[in-house]
Amino acid sequence: MGILSPIKDLALRARERVRPSWERWIHHLGNRRGSRAWVRDVNFDIAARCNLRCRYCSLDHDAATASMPLELFTRVLDEISDRRRFRVTRIQLHHGADPLLHPQLADVLGALAERKGRAGFPETRLLTNAMLLQGARRDAIFESGGIDFIRFSIDGGTPEDFERMRPPAKWDRVAGNVEAFLEENEARGKPLRTGMISLFDRVPETLHPRFEALSKRVDHYMPRMPHRWDGSADLDLPPPPEIPPGLCMFVLVQVVVRYDGSVLPCCNDLNARGPVGNLAESTLYDIVRGPERERLARLMKQGKRCEIDLCRNCDIGLR
Secondary structure, X not given: OOOOOOHHHHHHHHOXXXXXXXXXXXXXXXXXXXXXXXXXXXXXXXXXXXXXXXXXXXXXXXXXXXXXXXHHHHHHHHHHOOOOOOOOOEEEEOOOOOHHHOOOHHHHHHHHHHHOOOOOOOEEEEXXXXXXXXXXXXXXXXXXXXXXXXXXXXXXXXXXXXXXXXXXXXXXXXXXXHHHXXXXXXXXXXXXXXXXXXXXXXXXXXXXXXXXXXXXXXXXXXXXXXXXXXXXXXXXXXXXXXOOOOOOHHHXXXXXXXXXXXXXXXXXXXXXXXXXXXXXXXXXXXXXXXXXXXXXXXXXXXOOXXXXXXXXXXXXXXX
């Protein structure tokens, strides 16, 4: 049962990873001349729809969905490649849905591969539920060379809990897809780092042997507890504790680019409740350093997190 013991510790350590000073961050947001954009991670919502209805996900499946145009994706990649303006260290192909649903997945991965030779180009990551991790999609991940790190979402610890928490996913299909992918990766000399993220809403008496084997076979394993995301859906979770003042680490270090060009302040805003700009009207550079993102930081610094609709009920990412 040792594999489950670090769940709470990992959640707490995640909040400690980034602690730059308020003054430095506010300075970068407020300085309109000659400063780099203060952002470490750029997440891309390339396929704004999902093939699962997970128990602890707040994604609105009735909202309009579409795939990110390749032109928008490459435009943002080229902008964040400018080392005079950005120091992005991670590009992540995920938000509220599965990136393998993008109809031009091979072209998306190819665009990443074309730019990876540029000095300082960010590490590239992909997170998938692995239901579609087969055939041409799996081949594209390997053959493109566009991805450095792939992670798999596999919850529950047992086949029964997995299927209860992630309908309509099937345990045998997902486990088989991931096992086949890991075997291929190993046969190719492990060109990709691999990881597994697992949500537990209860601690099973024992982990299923196949589940435990997968968690030990990947390079990085992260067990987690359910959380409330941005508070936009009732997930039958206890209310969060009193939210202390402080800047959320996600608002501090990342932005999300959605399929329609809207830019979100963090990965927990699955339903685009708090956009800070749109790439149809501005550059990512100006949005990241813009007044709306600065407003969020100042309210948090002043202990007024409750005045931010997006953040008042969210219980992760606190500084």
